[in-house]
Amino acid sequence: MKRLLIAGVVLAATFAGAGPVLADPVDDTLEIDGTPIITRTAAPEGHPFDELYSGWLFRESETRDLSRDSFENPGMIAVEDGEALWNTVMGTEGKSCATCHEDAAVSMKGVGAKFPKWDADSQKPINVELQINKCLTEQMGAEALPFNKGGQQELTAYIKHQSLGLPVEMDLSQGDMQSWWEKGKDVYYTRTGQLNLACASCHETAMGKMIRADHLSQGQVNGFPTYRLKSGLTSLHQRFRGCIRDTRAEQPKAFSDDLMALETYVTWRGTGLSVETPSVRQ
Amino acid sequence: MTRRMKITLGAIAAVALSTAAIASEVSPETVEFTDDGVAVSLTGVAGDPVAGAEAFKNRRLGNCLACHANADMAGELFHGNVGPELDGVADRWEEPMLRAIVVNSKHVFTDETVMPGFYSLDAGKDVAKDFVGKTILTAQQVEDVVAYLGTLKE
Numbered sequence: 532m533k534r535l536l537i538a539g540v541v542l543a544a545t546f547a548g549a550g551p552v553l554a555d556p557v558d559d560t561l562e563i564d565g566t567p568i569i570t571r572t573a574a575p576e577g578h579p580f581d582e583l584y585s586g587w588l589f590r591e592s593e594t595r596d597l598s599r600d601s602f603e604n605p606g607m608i609a610v611e612d613g614e615a616l617w618n619t620v621m622g623t624e625g626k627s628c629a630t631c632h633e634d635a636a637v638s639m640k641g642v643g644a645k646f647p648k649w650d651a652d653s654q655k656p657i658n659v660e661l662q663i664n665k666c667l668t669e670q671m672g673a674e675a676l677p678f679n680k681g682g683q684q685e686l687t688a689y690i691k692h693q694s695l696g697l698p699v700e701m702d703l704s705q706g707d708m709q710s711w712w713e714k715g716k717d718v719y720y721t722r723t724g725q726l727n728l729a730c731a732s733c734h735e736t737a738m739g740k741m742i743r744a745d746h747l748s749q750g751q752v753n754g755f756p757t758y759r760l761k762s763g764l765t766s767l768h769q770r771f772r773g774c775i776r777d778t779r780a781e782q783p784k785a786f787s788d789d790l791m792a793l794e795t796y797v798t799w800r801g802t803g804l805s806v807e808t809p810s811v812r813q
Numbered sequence: 814m815t816r817r818m819k820i821t822l823g824a825i826a827a828v829a830l831s832t833a834a835i836a837s838e839v840s841p842e843t844v845e846f847t848d849d850g851v852a853v854s855l856t857g858v859a860g861d862p863v864a865g866a867e868a869f870k871n872r873r874l875g876n877c878l879a880c881h882a883n884a885d886m887a888g889e890l891f892h893g894n895v896g897p898e899l900d901g902v903a904d905r906w907e908e909p910m911l912r913a914i915v916v917n918s919k920h921v922f923t924d925e926t927v928m929p930g931f932y933s934l935d936a937g938k939d940v941a942k943d944f945v946g947k948t949i950l951t952a953q954q955v956e957d958v959v960a961y962l963g964t965l966k967e
Binding site: 721722723724725726727728729732733736737740741742743744747776778779780781 | 872876878879880890891892893894895925927929930935936937938939940941942944947949
């Protein structure tokens with residue numbers, strides 16, 4: 532508490548004075564257990580920014596340090612829980628994920644970096660969570676996991692963690708991905724709620740600024756599920772819903788068309804950044 | 814209306830009083846913007862700068878500190894910098910313009926501004942149930958905040 536108070540006084544003094552204001556992403560590099568992580572990269576063509584920054588660059592040094600080391604990263608417990616689930620038989624067919632996919636370190640390497648993907652069956656993009664549900668219902672004779680329940684986040688974290696360090700690269704040429712990208716872009720720039728703010732108001736126009744105690748990042752998705760120090764493991768759609776709630780708008784349902792379109796578009800906005808799952812946040 | 818008719822006689826006087834107070838309030842839809850801003854008080858009741866300071870910092874009211882640093886509130890934790898510092902803001906703007914900025918800054922800056930309209934129903938899509946048809950601040954809270962801003966001179 533005392534530290535917080537002092538930090539607050541320092542912050543207030545910085546803002547009140549003419550001195551430089553904390554604004555830009557920090558100048559720091561990330562390696563996780565020896566794996567180099569791309570936290571800055573040139574933006575893809577047609578992107579509003581020239582350079583993309585991982586949300587990691589906007590966090591305090593103590594928080595950044597927790598991401599560097601798997602033993603310190605509290606999100607790694609979820610990854611371990613996900614590994615246990617991977618090897619657990621679920622459903623009536625007597626299968627676990629490992630029955631079909633064997634060693635995730637081999638079979639899942641790079642997989643998480645390429646979602647959302649086009650799903651020909653539903654004619655929609657799907658994310659890792661929905662792919663898990665497809666496997667559960669279509670291959671394993673199990674029930675689909677409800678949003679954020681039954682180990683959904685842990686399994687997602689485990690699968691994405693197998694792509695640690697690999698660049699995010701979606702294939703927009705699949706199926707109708709391009710039109711979902713367009714729809715997601717609409718959602719991104721549409722102002723919502725009583726506060727009348729769009730994603731772009733905070734993560735594009737005000738990127739790098741402080742909103743109260745929060746340093747506004749580009750709102751990148753490459754660290755998800757993330758581990759938030761104040762609330763634990765956080766899935767991407769939970770974060771989307773939280774940001775939308777903060778505009779005082781009704782929250783769309785997880786995995787709804789709007790949020791799948793948004794995930795498609797926002798994932799593209801982070802093309803080339805390394806997967807950091809599970810990245811640590813304040 | 815039907816609900817009001819069910820209220821007991823004793824309460825009617827109180828209701829009539831508060832209705833009278835509200836009747837003299839300018840509604841969000843009828844606020845008049847001129848080149849000088851919003852010249853007329855929204856309530857006809859002088860703003861209270863002390864209440865205004867509270868509305869300014871309170872996260873559930875103006876939460877102005879989310880976006881604006883303000884040296885006058887150096888004792889408060891965490892000042893944002895999405896918008897400009899408000900030190901000396903009363904030297905830069907006259908009262909009608911300050912009122913206009915708080916009511917709906919989109920009329921003063923551009924439609925692109927990130928600053929919410931605090932006494933406007935011109936909101937975004939899918940406003941949460943609890944906030945439909947409501948402004949962020951009441952007319953009197955706007956007057957109070959404007960009175961407080963008026964004290965920020967250098």
